[in-house]
């Protein structure tokens with residue numbers, strides 16, 4: 001299991017991560033929040049690569 005993190009300073013609130021992985025990412029006040037600690041079911045590496053500003057990191 002890995003842990004996703006969003007850098008709030010960098011996130012522009014585009015919604016891509018929420019669209020790809022709504023279990024883990026939710027937009028709130030124009031920024032993506034990590035709402036589930038565990039990133040298990042999906043391949044979040046894809047979400048990391050899809051973020052246009054590189055705000056997402058996954059801790060292994």
Ligand code: SF4
Pocket residue numbers: 006010011012013014015016017018025031032050051052053054055056
């Ligand atoms: S994909 Fe990146 S910039 Fe877009 S909402 Fe998610 S963390 Fe923010």
